[in-house]
Amino acid sequence: MIPCRTLPRVLFLLFAVLAVAHLVIQLLGIDAWDRPTQVFLMPVLLLVLAGSTGRPRGRLIVLAMVALVFSWLGDTAPAFASGDTAFLLMVGFFLVAQVVYVVAFRPYRNDSVLTRRRWLLVPYIGFVAVLVWLCAPHAGGLLVPVLLYGLVLGTMAVLSTGLGPWVAAGGALFLVSDALIALRAFAPGWDSLPQGGFWVMSTYIAAQVLIVLGLLSRPRARTGVETAA
Incomplete structure (x- = not known):
């Protein structure tokens, strides 16, 4: 039996193997193997x-x-649907995930760029504004969910800066990853981005890993007694 202190390391190694395998599959364009590796990524990271x-x-x-x-x-979930329905399922579940991250990070807002070094808000606001400018004219009936998701995603990225550099980097990469999804879906020319799926997944995986490792690096996170103002 694996000792408790060793188990998270073994699980993280498993996650790393799955992540590398998934990204290699993305690069090689082996669509049949893409979904199975992706399905296991977040459950294993959750176990870590x-x-x-x-x-x-x-x-x-x-x-x-x-x-x-x-x-x-x-x-x-998108694997069980097609077209706009699949896209809305993906956006819907990730919207809920981002809302949960916003709720989680909000108590630490006093340490974020909302109150400290406010000039750093400029690149976040600018990034989201440019993304909306590029995608909105072509979003059609999906305009409202896309705008809502962009707002929540930007809020999450800003609030993540209150939990240290690793979580902040994860929040920023999440912003990049989902921006690539939106651009490939709505902005003319971006759907032909070389290895687009690879860049989306590599930034997404890195974002989630950095958030998790950043949370675990906080002094009281492992004991469950952390509090925030």
């Missing part, structure tokens, strides 16, 4: 987070685990 933290788990860790569950649903 769960196995690295003690009980009772604090609010921050519990909400991060919930966000990973909805991220997994966003990864898997």
